[in-house]
Amino acid sequence: DDGEAIVSRFQEYLRIDTVQPKPDYYKAVDFLNSQAKSLSLESQTNEFVKGKPHLLLKWVGSDPTLPAILLNSHTDVVPFEESKWTHHPLHAHMDNQGDIYARGSQDMKCVGMQYLEAIRKLQASGFHPVRSVYLSFVPDEEIGGHDGAEKFVESHLFKSLNVGIVLDEGLPSPSKSYRVFYGERSPWWLVIKAKGPPGHGAKLYDNSAIENLLKSIESIRLFRASQFDLLKAGGTAEGDVVSVNMAFLKAGTPSPTGFVMNLQPSEAEAGFDIRIPPSVDSEALERRLVEEWAPAARNMSVEFKQKHSGEPLLTAADDSNPWWRLLENAVKEAGGKTSKPEIFPASTDARYFRMAGVPAFGFSPISNTPSLLHDHNEYLSRAEYLKGIDVYVSIIKAYASYEIKSDSRDEL
Ligand code: MET
Ligand SMILES: [Zn+2]
Numbered sequence: 001d002d003g004e005a006i007v008s009r010f011q012e013y014l015r016i017d018t019v020q021p022k023p024d025y026y027k028a029v030d031f032l033n034s035q036a037k038s039l040s041l042e043s044q045t046n047e048f049v050k051g052k053p054h055l056l057l058k059w060v061g062s063d064p065t066l067p068a069i070l071l072n073s074h075t076d077v078v079p080f081e082e083s084k085w086t087h088h089p090l091h092a093h094m095d096n097q098g099d100i101y102a103r104g105s106q107d108m109k110c111v112g113m114q115y116l117e118a119i120r121k122l123q124a125s126g127f128h129p130v131r132s133v134y135l136s137f138v139p140d141e142e143i144g145g146h147d148g149a150e151k152f153v154e155s156h157l158f159k160s161l162n163v164g165i166v167l168d169e170g171l172p173s174p175s176k177s178y179r180v181f182y183g184e185r186s187p188w189w190l191v192i193k194a195k196g197p198p199g200h201g202a203k204l205y206d207n208s209a210i211e212n213l214l215k216s217i218e219s220i221r222l223f224r225a226s227q228f229d230l231l232k233a234g235g236t237a238e239g240d241v242v243s244v245n246m247a248f249l250k251a252g253t254p255s256p257t258g259f260v261m262n263l264q265p266s267e268a269e270a271g272f273d274i275r276i277p278p279s280v281d282s283e284a285l286e287r288r289l290v291e292e293w294a295p296a297a298r299n300m301s302v303e304f305k306q307k308h309s310g311e312p313l314l315t316a317a318d319d320s321n322p323w324w325r326l327l328e329n330a331v332k333e334a335g336g337k338t339s340k341p342e343i344f345p346a347s348t349d350a351r352y353f354r355m356a357g358v359p360a361f362g363f364s365p366i367s368n369t370p371s372l373l374h375d376h377n378e379y380l381s382r383a384e385y386l387k388g389i390d391v392y393v394s395i396i397k398a399y400a401s402y403e404i405k406s407d408s409r410d411e412l
């Protein structure tokens, strides 16, 4: 198979509109199933939630008693501001440098297709897996994974698969070594609301909704700056500080011509995206949230839109875990290099697999590329995409032929 056909299959997947909040999941699953068919993989689609299909493919290994490998990817992508892109984010245009522009080119349609292409190459080379290799295509990762990976992991089906190791998404690396993630920060999406007496726009008085919300915003900004300073000073990794970013601000009394200017509104709210490292005491942070950032005494309240709780779990990324050693070596054998394992700064479905006691690594075989997840002009070069397939060839080969029975799952 030549590079041109491989790249056009990638472009075809990128062109399927799986943009939240209305992803065309059926079209994606149909396309992926046609790929699976050409590879003679077993296939099943389950709707753990109606309208949100989960696709599970299987490359059957010769020893069903050994725990299987699970290669996970999500089929949905985040929205975009079309007018701010140089090429339409759903056209998957390749420019004359070989850069393919599309939403999902890094996050993470690349990975899902690279798994399939690696299997195609392995089959052509005559390789037969000892362990079974599953490919899982989950919906809804970008909105929390509750109707996707979370339901899949809770299912009888998942338990029956006897998965020993999961690979899921990572991040592009600007340098030539690949980044690998063994844990991640926990996501909190919350809305802080303030209420207060309305009043004439010319009147100075205490406890208006906007004044009270601004006090909180000031306090949150100081905390944000203190965390950011740790990062700027060096020596602390992105995954080891708390990030806080405002997602929206909402207040005002609408009028047909905009907003009423001489009326102080009785309600105001602000939305925040907060990510908490495994090393940080999230209960202490929650107390701070309730006492300082949304105190009832200032007529404020907080509503969580997303809150991952429970012990943040880490997958051993050292010689105690054979899957780590195999990964490191396999990347090396493909001519690459992994950098020091990190905490993923955002969130992925890997947390659900770790919660089920299965080790999971976050890894996207993308080097020499700026990280443009959720950004304008997300792109991936053709060369990097093709190189990544060879990295997966090496990893899948090593993982699927690893025959030692007692794996790190027993220790986790
Ligand atoms: C809140 S679930 C995570 C969604 C997405 N992967 C993010 O990190 O923003
Ligand atoms: Zn992703």
Ligand SMILES: [Zn+2]
Pocket: 078, 107, 142, 373, 374
């Ligand atoms: Zn994402």
